[in-house]
Amino acid sequence: MGTPEFRLKRNFRPSSESEELFRCPVCKGTNIIYDPERGQYVCADCGIVLSEKAVDQGPEWRAFTPEEREKRSRVGSPLTQTVHDKGLSTIIDWRDRDAFGRHLEPRRRLEILRWRKWQIRARIQSSIDRNLAQAMNELDRIASQLGLPRNVREEAAVIYRKAVEKGLVRGRSIESVVAAAIYAACRRLKIPRTLDEIVKYTKVGRKDVARCYRLLLRELELRVPIADPIDYVPRIGALLGLSGSVMKRAAEILKKAEEKGITAGKDPAGLAAAAIYIASLLEDERRTQKEIAQVAGVTEVTVRNRYKELVRELRVPLPPQ
DNA sequence: AAGACGAAAGTGGTTGA
DNA sequence: TCAACAACTTTCGTCTT
Numbered sequence: 420m421g422t423p424e425f426r427l428k429r430n431f432r433p434s435s436e437s438e439e440l441f442r443c444p445v446c447k448g449t450n451i452i453y454d455p456e457r458g459q460y461v462c463a464d465c466g467i468v469l470s471e472k473a474v475d476q477g478p479e480w481r482a483f484t485p486e487e488r489e490k491r492s493r494v495g496s497p498l499t500q501t502v503h504d505k506g507l508s509t510i511i512d513w514r515d516r517d518a519f520g521r522h523l524e525p526r527r528r529l530e531i532l533r534w535r536k537w538q539i540r541a542r543i544q545s546s547i548d549r550n551l552a553q554a555m556n557e558l559d560r561i562a563s564q565l566g567l568p569r570n571v572r573e574e575a576a577v578i579y580r581k582a583v584e585k586g587l588v589r590g591r592s593i594e595s596v597v598a599a600a601i602y603a604a605c606r607r608l609k610i611p612r613t614l615d616e617i618v619k620y621t622k623v624g625r626k627d628v629a630r631c632y633r634l635l636l637r638e639l640e641l642r643v644p645i646a647d648p649i650d651y652v653p654r655i656g657a658l659l660g661l662s663g664s665v666m667k668r669a670a671e672i673l674k675k676a677e678e679k680g681i682t683a684g685k686d687p688a689g690l691a692a693a694a695i696y697i698a699s700l701l702e703d704e705r706r707t708q709k710e711i712a713q714v715a716g717v718t719e720v721t722v723r724n725r726y727k728e729l730v731r732e733l734r735v736p737l738p739p740q
Numbered sequence: 741a742a743g744a745c746g747a748a749a750g751t752g753g754t755t756g757a
Numbered sequence: 758t759c760a761a762c763a764a765c766t767t768t769c770g771t772c773t774t
Contacts, residue, residue, distance in 0.1 A: 629753090686765070707743060718766055723745070 547583055550593065554579055557597045564620045565612060567605070575604035581639050591631060595623040599631035606643045611650045613688055613716050648682060649673050651691035651715065658714040659706050661699060668698035672729060681732050685725065689717040693725030697735055 523531065555576065562572045579600040582588055588596050598621045605612045614632075618625045635641060649670050656666040672694040676682050682690055692715035699706045708726075712719045730737065 626752090684764075689765080708745095709743080719744090720746090720767080721765060724765090727745090 550583055550588060551580065554583070554588075554593050554597050557594055558601065561598065561601055561617065561620045565601075565616065567601070567610065567612070571601070571604045571608055571610055574608055575600045578603055578635060578639065578641070582635060585638060587634060587638055592623055592627070594621055595627040595631045596635075598623065598628045599635050602628065602632050603635055603641055603643065606646065607641070609644065609647070609650050611646070611654060611688075615716060646687040648677075648687040648690040648694070651688050652695065655691055655695050655711065655715050659695070659699075659710060661695070661704055661706070662702070665695065665698045665702045665704050668701055669694040672697055672733065672735065675733050676729055679732055681728065686717060686721065688715045689721040689725050690729075691715060692717055692722045693729055696722055696726050697729060697737075700737060701735075703738075 558572060558575055558579065562575070575597075579597060582596055582600065598617050602612070602614055602617050605617075614625065614629060618628055621628065636643060652666050652669050652673070656669070669691070673682070673690060676690065676694070692711045695715075696706070696708060696711050699711075708719045708722045712722045715722070729735065
């Protein structure tokens with residue numbers, strides 16, 4: 420994988436009746452372009468990323484109000500109770516006797532044994548299914564709010580399923596494990612989303628999700644490539660409506676910085692933001708530190724610090740003024 | 741009036757005894 | 758488990774455009 424490259428279809432214009440859907444909801448422009456690498460549509464005029472949320476107007480029924488939480492908890496917790504105590508387990512018990520207390524003949528006994536085995540399997544199966552069903556709901560919700568492409572959702576689903584099968588979800592909230600799975604999927608597929616972005620659409624704490632994420636990595640032996648600041652460039656650039664040459668410039672800066680070994684231990688989003696800032700100056704497509712910081716999910720100060728560092732260490736010749 | 745800059749104090753997470 | 762530590766954030770005053 421070399422430098423990230425936008426191969427975009429300019430003036431992308433789908434035909435006929437679905438036209439309304441392909442207008443930018445912000446600037447009403449029709450100049451929507453598609454970035455196949457990220458699986459996103461981007462408005463070429465105002466630079467906004469049109470997530471799937473903006474395109475498909477699917478119902479978003481979940482609120483974060485206390486009442487909603489109440490409702491959810493009432494649907495959630497009885498599940499385990501039902502399965503545990505009130506499931507089929509009371510119907511076929513462990514005794515090898517019939518309803519009159521007589522011993523069963525051997526043939527009959529084997530039969531019962533088989534029933535019991537299946538009943539237990541069915542119970543486990545159904546609990547996994549129920550868990551998965553709920554989790555997939557959550558996954559879809561979070562993923563579409565983040566505007567994640569399909570392949571990430573699938574990767575996340577696979578990770579989650581493995582986690583359930585290994586019994587890693589027990590004792591943890593489904594939502595936090597789902598969020599962790601999504602984060603892991605993003606990292607693996609190099610679709611950069613910060614942990615904070617994902618947590619934002621969740622009602623569990625950042626801490627929980629981070630812990631679950633580490634757990635998933637350890638228990639499932641997931642290999643995750645280390646976060647590369649360059650991966651953040653296209654997204655930040657697109658959100659700011661910057662041209663390809665700025666992004667290319669930013670990527671070059673980051674590559675040099677990496678070679679110099681001054682990127683270790685630094686927040687990749689911050690580095691990318693700083694590189695974008697420098698590139699925007701060099702290419703004369705100025706954006707303020709504040710704007711860049713905002714879309715990168717870091718503060719102005721961090722952008723500034725990284726930017727000063729990069730300029731100093733790499734001796735980037737800045738234009739006057 | 742807005743942007744850039746830097747200092748200083750505070751925060752959350754990692755590391756090593 | 759605690760303390761030290763580095764990176765990042767928040768806040769604020771000052772200078773520049």
